[in-house]
Amino acid sequence: MAEKENTILEIVTIGNPVLTQKSEKIKDIDQEIRELAQGMVQTMYAAPGIGLAAPQVDRGIQLITIDLSVGEKSNDLIILANPEILHQEGESVLEEGCLSVPGVNEKVTRPYRIVVKGIDLDGKERIFEADNLLARVFCHEIDHINGKLFIDHLSPLKKSLIRKKLQKQREKDEFK
Numbered sequence: 001m002a003e004k005e006n007t008i009l010e011i012v013t014i015g016n017p018v019l020t021q022k023s024e025k026i027k028d029i030d031q032e033i034r035e036l037a038q039g040m041v042q043t044m045y046a047a048p049g050i051g052l053a054a055p056q057v058d059r060g061i062q063l064i065t066i067d068l069s070v071g072e073k074s075n076d077l078i079i080l081a082n083p084e085i086l087h088q089e090g091e092s093v094l095e096e097g098c099l100s101v102p103g104v105n106e107k108v109t110r111p112y113r114i115v116v117k118g119i120d121l122d123g124k125e126r127i128f129e130a131d132n133l134l135a136r137v138f139c140h141e142i143d144h145i146n147g148k149l150f151i152d153h154l155s156p157l158k159k160s161l162i163r164k165k166l167q168k169q170r171e172k173d174e175f176k
């Protein structure tokens with residue numbers, strides 16, 4: 001068998017319709033899903049980022065990868081299909097960014113603690129209790145599979161300012 005190469009997938013950015021659609025539930029954890037998950041992990045590490053959701057690599061399915069250590073600690077890697085928030089409590093405000101919304105960082109209010117249920121790559125149900133930053137990343141990635149971006153949590157005024165800024169950035173890039 002050929003040695004496994006690193007697969008870096010293209011990250012789609014705001015404006016791509018896949019980012020605003022609700023993703024499909026995964027029925028079977030098959031080889032294709034496992035390979036996509038590995039590609040997402042490599043892409044997340046290369047970015048670098050601490051979380052990625054399948055819609056960000058143009059796949060409208062419910063799959064997320066999270067690693068607060070960005071590959072430094074092997075125990076930190078979480079790969080979860082069909083993640084679902086069972087419980088949330090508290091509140092935390094922290095600046096957030098997103099690989100699909102480049103150059104934008106804004107404060108977002110999230111629950112401080114959450115309980116998440118999902119399926120791992122062995123097809124087993126997993127429950128995670130997370131707080132603080134990990135809870136935030138879970139919420140951010142689960143938002144992605146529900147077609148929501150972090151800027152959707154901001155006021156309409158702030159959101160429209162960001163959209164204008166991104167539009168200007170795009171126009172500038174086109175004339176480069």
Ligand SMILES: [Zn+2]
Pocket residue numbers: 097098099100140144
């Ligand atoms: Zn994101």
